Amino acid sequence: DTAVSQTPKYLVTQMGNDKSIKCEQNLGHDTMYWYKQDSKKFLKIMFSYNNKELIINETVPNRFSPKSPDKAHLNLHINSLELGDSAVYFCASTQGQGWSTEAFFGQGTRLTVV
Amino acid sequence: TQLLEQSPQFLSIQEGENLTVYCNSSSVFSSLQWYRQEPGEGPVLLVTVVTGGEVKKLKRLTFQFGDARKDSSLHITAAQPGDTGLYLCAGANSNYQLIWGAGTKLIIKP
Numbered sequence: 001d002t003a004v005s006q007t008p009k010y011l012v013t014q015m016g017n018d019k020s021i022k023c024e025q026n027l028g029h030d031t032m033y034w035y036k037q038d039s040k041k042f043l044k045i046m047f048s049y050n051n052k053e054l055i056i057n058e059t060v061p062n063r064f065s066p067k068s069p070d071k072a073h074l075n076l077h078i079n080s081l082e083l084g085d086s087a088v089y090f091c092a093s094t095q096g097q098g099w100s101t102e103a104f105f106g107q108g109t110r111l112t113v114v
Numbered sequence: 115t116q117l118l119e120q121s122p123q124f125l126s127i128q129e130g131e132n133l134t135v136y137c138n139s140s141s142v143f144s145s146l147q148w149y150r151q152e153p154g155e156g157p158v159l160l161v162t163v164v165t166g167g168e169v170k171k172l173k174r175l176t177f178q179f180g181d182a183r184k185d186s187s188l189h190i191t192a193a194q195p196g197d198t199g200l201y202l203c204a205g206a207n208s209n210y211q212l213i214w215g216a217g218t219k220l221i222i223k224p
Binding site: 040044045048102104105108 | 202214
């Protein structure tokens with residue numbers, strides 16, 4: 001069973017479109033995250049939800065809107081896509097926020113905006 | 115702003131050589147983790163170090179947490195092509211957030 005699964009794995013779309021990426025974790029974890037990994041491979045946190053509540057909201061354009069219908073799901077909706085949004089987006093989850101927190105990652109969604 | 119600086123950013127060596135990757139910060143972390151990421155996959159945890167001065171071994175990989183819990187190193191002995199990948203360090207701060215390094219891209223040539 002896949003612990004953290006995100007769909008789609010690849011997404012190619014035109015500028016200006018709206019798209020969503022879905023994420024589900026079956027680990028029973030309390031906290032879920034969205035990360036963006038750019039072409040230089042730097043992982044940058046975008047959002048964090050704990051028990052469906054937003055706890056981290058880094059400086060990202062408000063075109064990005066996360067939604068957590070329940071603690072096992074965290075979806076990312078992006079409006080008016082721009083060329084600079086092209087990157088790999090990773091969903092991750094952790095159990096609580098303790099010092100021994102291990103992050104489990106999905107396989108990533110490679111978004112290409114053309 | 116807490117930062118974790120990883121060095122080198124890129125390393126390409128021959129099979130059988132030894133190497134060390136460093137992760138440094140001016141901040142204290144409650145724990146530090148090392149992840150490995152392969153192409154097309156998400157990062158996967160290798161080890162977590164918690165105590166200052168702690169050393170953990172995973173086969174040919176040796177991880178050390180600095181005495182002051184501000185830095186860490188990953189040493190690979192007799193590197194193999196299968197060790198190729200992106201190595202990421204991540205520190206847990208007092209707010210229980212993970213602060214990530216920029217990664218070290220490692221290529222081991224046969």
